Amino acid sequence: MQVEQHLSEIQNIVDETLSFAKKQGATAAEASMSKVQGIAVGTRLKEIETLEFTNDGGLGIVVFVGNKKGSASTADLSPEALKLTVSKAIEIAKYTNEDEFTGVADADLIATEFPDLDLYHPQPLDAEYALEQALKCEEAGLDSSSLIVNSDGASYNANVGVKVYGNTHGINAGYPSTRYSLSCVLIAQKDEDMQRDYAYTVSRVAENLDSPEFVGKEAAKETLSRLGAQKLGTLKAPVLFHRDIASSLFGHLVGAISGGSLYRKSSFLLDSLGKELFPSWLNIRELPHLKQGLASSSFDSEGVQTYDMDIIKDGALCNYLLTSYSARKLGMRSNGHAGGIHNCMVSDTGESDEALLKKLGTGLIVTELMGQGVNIVNGDYSRGAAGFWVENGVIQYPVHEITIAGNLTDMYKNIVAVGKQKEVRGALQTGSVLIDNMQIAGA
Template identity: 35%
Template structure:
C-alpha cells in the first residue's frame, strides 16, 4: 500500500475531502521525526533505541460539535477511513457553543525562522553519542573516591517536523531539533548513600555542555549531600536554586492555564490587573527567542507567537489561553495552544521565565542568617485551587550567610499566594536550560518542618 509524503498540500486536500463529506470546518496536524536514546551504566551500554515516526491528526467540526482522531498509516485508504470516522464521531458529539477555530483574521501572516533546527548534527554518529554518555559517567565516577556507584547516564536527540493547516486558510510548517545528556552518580559515606544528577539540553548539538562539565557538576552536587541531617521545625527564609525556582514557575503556569481557570480550579481566577507577587517578580512568556527550547513560529491553532509579560512587577497581566479556553473566559487566545497529534488543543507556555534580578546567588545566600538553600523537592503537594504548598525537601542549611551542612527529610510548607508576595530577592543567574526557567530566588519566610 503506497505511503504518502506529509505535506501542506496533503493537509489541504484532507480538509477539502472532509468538507465534501459534511464537515463544516477543521484542522490537520502532521508530525514526522527521528529520535535516538541511549543509557549507559558503569561503563556499559544498557539500552539503545532509534525510531522514526509519522503521524497525522485530524479535528473536524460539524457545526459546534467536534471530534479528533489520528493515524500512523499515511496511505490514501487509511486517510479516507480517518475522515469518514471523524465526521461520524463529530456528528455524534454533543454541541459546544465555545468550540471552533480561531477567526481567520487572527492567524499568523508569516512564519519566521526561529533557528530551531541543527541539521548538520544529523551527521553525529551513534558511537559519538554513546561516548558522550560514557564520558559524563566516567568523569563523575572518577571525581572523588566517595562516588561509588551510578544510576546511569544518557544521551538523547530528536529531529522533528510539524505541519499544521486549517480550513480558515492557514497552512504552515517548521522543523526543530533537541539534544540532551545527563548523569546521576551515587556517593556513600559512613554507610549512608546519596544520589544527585546534572544535565544539559539544547536545540544545537554544539551548544551542549561538555560531558566533562556535566559529570563534574553532577559529582559536586552529590558530594555536597553527604552527611545530610534533619533540622528542627522553624520559620525561616528559603532560597530556591534555579531548578527549584523553575518548579515554582511550573506551578504558576499551571495556575494561569485557561483550562484550570474556567473550571474554577486556580487560585488566580479573576486576578488580572491585581498584584499577585512582589515588586521584584516579572515573568515573561516568549516563544520568539531564537534557538530556545520553547520557541516556535506559530501555535497549534496557527496563531502568531509573541513575547508577553505575564506578571510585571508583581501585577498579573496575562493568562495562558487557547481559543477554546479564551472563549470560555470571554477573552482572546494568547497564542498558547499546544496539542498532541489526534487530540484537541490544550494550553502550554512557550519559554516561560522569571526575569533575572541584580543579585548574585552568593549575595542572596549571604543575606540569610538562618535558612534553607533548597535543591530538591519530592512529591506533589501543591493545591492550585487554594494555593496550599507542602513538599518534601532537601538542600543545604544556611548559617550566618554561608552554606553550612546538607539537610534532608524535611518538608517545606506555605501558600503560593503568600510565597509569590514574599519573594524578596531575585538572582542574576538565569540560564535558558528548558522551557520553564528561573534564576535563584529568596522567599522571606516559609515553614521548614523537621524534628
C-alpha cells in the first residue's frame, strides 16, 4: 500500500463528500473513511486451514439539517455514488426527530495538532511468511509435550490501513497504521481430564512480536497447567486477578463513567466526580499520544483533540469519558472519547508476581473469566472463573467451575495491590490486581 498516495486520495474524497453535503443543504456534516489491506493465515494440526487476503474500504457520511441527523455509507467512491449517498443521508435526516444535543463536535475542540505517533511499520503481506509464522508457532506447542493432544489452531494476522476524518469545521486529517498478531490455542489431555488454553502476541511492529516458538510453548505451558483442575466449596477469600484478565475490572469502570451510561442513568457511578472510588495510592492516567500504542490517536472519531488525562488520581474520579452528544446531555464538554479510550495506564504498588503470591497468602488466582454477569447499573459482579488455589503463597492446584461474586464499589475499594509486571496488549494496561475479600462458590 502506497500510504502517502492513499492518504491524499482519501482526504480528497472526504473533502468532496463534505462539499456535496453543504451544496445539498446540510447545515453541518462529518465524513470518515478507511482503507485496510490485510492477510490472515490459520493452521490446524500443522496444516493450512485458512488463507485470506482482505482489501476493504468504505466511507460513512453523517449530515445535520438543523437539529436533525441522517447517516449513510458507501463502498462505491465514484462522484455519482458519493452524491447519491449524501442525498440519502439528507433524506433520512428529514424524517428524524429534532434533537438539540446532536451535531458535530464544538469547533474549539477540534484537533489542530497531529503528532507522529509511530503507528505505521509496513512489511509485505507475504503469504509464505505468514504461513511459516503460524506453522512454527503451532508446531512448537504441539511438540512440547505428549499431553498436548490436539489444537484449535494457530493464526497470524497482519493489517495495513489508513483512516481519515473530516467535518465542516475544517478538519480533514488522517494517519496510517499497522497491526500484527500471532496466536495459538492448544488442547491437553491426561486420563479423562481435557483442558484448553492459549497464548498470543500483538504489536504495531512485526519484528516486536514474540517469536512463534515462544508463543507456541507459552500456549502449551498455560494449557498443561490447567490439567487436574478441582472444584472449590463456598468460601470467602482474597482473589488475585491475573494481569491477563485484570484489565476487565477497569473496563467495567470505563463503561460506568462513559457519558452514554451516565445520561441514561444506567451506571452505579452517577454523580461520582471527585469521589474516592479506589485506595488513595491508585491512579489511572490516559496517554493518547503513546508512541506505537495499540490505542493511540491524536484525535477521536469526532475529530476532537486528545490529550493526557487523569481518570483516577489519588483514588478519586477526575473525569467522565465524554463524546460530544453525551457531554451536551450532561451539560459538559467532550473530552475526546468518541470511539473509546486511548491507552489507560493503571499505577502499581511495585510488587513482582512472586511478591503478590506471598501477599495473597491463601486464596484464589483467577486466570479466566466467563459469562457476562456484571450489572453496570448497580455494580453487582458475578462471573464464572477458573484459575489456581494458593496456600501460604504457593500455588497448590488448578481450579475450575467456580463463581466469584461481589459488588464493584466494594471490590474497587478493597484493592490492596497491583503488580508491576503489566499486561500491555490492549487499550487498558495493568498488572495483576489483588482484592482483599470476595465470595467464591462452586459453579
